[in-house]
Amino acid sequence: MANSIRKFIPKPVKKSLLTMTKVLNIAKVTLKSWRRRKVLGKHIQNYILEKFFDPNIGKEYGISKQTKTDLVKMFRLIPTKVQTATNWLYYVHMATVIFNISKKQKGDVIECGCWKGGSSAILSLICKEVGRKLIIADSFEGIPEDDDKHGHFYTHLSVLGYYEKGMYGGSMEEVKNNIGQYGKIKVCQFVKGFYKDSLKKFKKPLVFAFLDVDLRSSLEDSVKYIWSNLSDGSFIYTDDSCDMDVVKFWFDENWWKKNLKQKAPGYVGSGCGLPITPEYSSLGYTRKIKNAEKIFKRKNWFNG
Numbered sequence: 300m301a302n303s304i305r306k307f308i309p310k311p312v313k314k315s316l317l318t319m320t321k322v323l324n325i326a327k328v329t330l331k332s333w334r335r336r337k338v339l340g341k342h343i344q345n346y347i348l349e350k351f352f353d354p355n356i357g358k359e360y361g362i363s364k365q366t367k368t369d370l371v372k373m374f375r376l377i378p379t380k381v382q383t384a385t386n387w388l389y390y391v392h393m394a395t396v397i398f399n400i401s402k403k404q405k406g407d408v409i410e411c412g413c414w415k416g417g418s419s420a421i422l423s424l425i426c427k428e429v430g431r432k433l434i435i436a437d438s439f440e441g442i443p444e445d446d447d448k449h450g451h452f453y454t455h456l457s458v459l460g461y462y463e464k465g466m467y468g469g470s471m472e473e474v475k476n477n478i479g480q481y482g483k484i485k486v487c488q489f490v491k492g493f494y495k496d497s498l499k500k501f502k503k504p505l506v507f508a509f510l511d512v513d514l515r516s517s518l519e520d521s522v523k524y525i526w527s528n529l530s531d532g533s534f535i536y537t538d539d540s541c542d543m544d545v546v547k548f549w550f551d552e553n554w555w556k557k558n559l560k561q562k563a564p565g566y567v568g569s570g571c572g573l574p575i576t577p578e579y580s581s582l583g584y585t586r587k588i589k590n591a592e593k594i595f596k597r598k599n600w601f602n603g
């Protein structure tokens with residue numbers, strides 16, 4: 300029956316019906332994979348939130364479930380109000396890490412790279428809960444000239460990224476206003492200038508760092524001066540995990556030996572970031588480990 304009808308359909312109509320069927324099939328497959336991605340994203344999100352809401356996280360600081368709920372609301376709200384290059388879930392993850400630092404460990408949190416202060420506002424809310432200061436170090440006039448003229452390899456994303464001097468500029472006044480409006484300005488201290496000068500004499504105990512500075516040279520300049528201030532076991536998060544040219548820094552044995560007289564610490568999340576969204580994230584971390592026996596659990600792998 301269908302075949303006999305098909306005989307009477309003019310050729311051009313048949314052709315467009317065929318094209319339409321093809322397009323519909325592609326749309327069906329795309330929709331299916333979009334739905335799967337969404338479901339997977341939701342599972343990951345719930346997993347990260349579940350960890351954050353674990354009653355043991357923040358217990359030492361007396362952080363309640365209600366406080367955590369209010370914080371998550373702010374983590375979601377602030378990026379809609381202040382331009383930021385990060386995802387709200389990154390902060391849920393980092394807050395989990397910060398709330399888990401022992402109260403006995405004295406020291407502050409440092410953020411290198413604040414742009415308009417969106418990330419700073421969120422970090423300041425986290426710092427307030429644990430009674431630590433947030434040190435915000437930035438030029439407040441954007442990034443300096445990039446030495447990497449060939450472009451940055453984002454291999455996992457098939458992207459070649461370029462930066463220009465002055466990008467991500469935010470004035471101190473703008474940053475302070477945004478933190479004042481959405482965060483806790485009282486816990487913030489500011490270090491103004493390019494890191495090669497501004498952090499040279501930096502001396503303050505630190506327990507956590509968030510570096511979002513885009514360039515390899517900026518990473519070198521900031522790490523060189525803050526490293527000795529970080530306590531043993533500290534987490535150093537960065538927002539440049541997909542940038543292979545920047546990530547290489549954490550594995551550059553020559554640089555680490557010459558500048559900090561230690562082995563390169565490596566980087567967790569190199570090339571594709573921590574599993575915070577299904578395809579990639581720009582968040583990754585390293586740790587300052589002086590006494591591995593004290594920080595890590597000992598594990599003897601099977602032998603044969």
Ligand SMILES: C[S@@+](CC[C@H](N)C(=O)[O-])C[C@H]1O[C@@H](n2cnc3c(N)ncnc32)[C@H](O)[C@@H]1O
Nearest residue numbers: 383384412413414418438441467493494511517
């Ligand atoms: C991508 S933005 C930070 C984004 C911010 N964390 C957010 O999520 O909204 C990079 C920041 O790093 C700062 N920066 C980069 N290199 C620097 C350097 N060598 N000295 C001082 N500031 C620097 C820039 O001024 C800019 O504010």
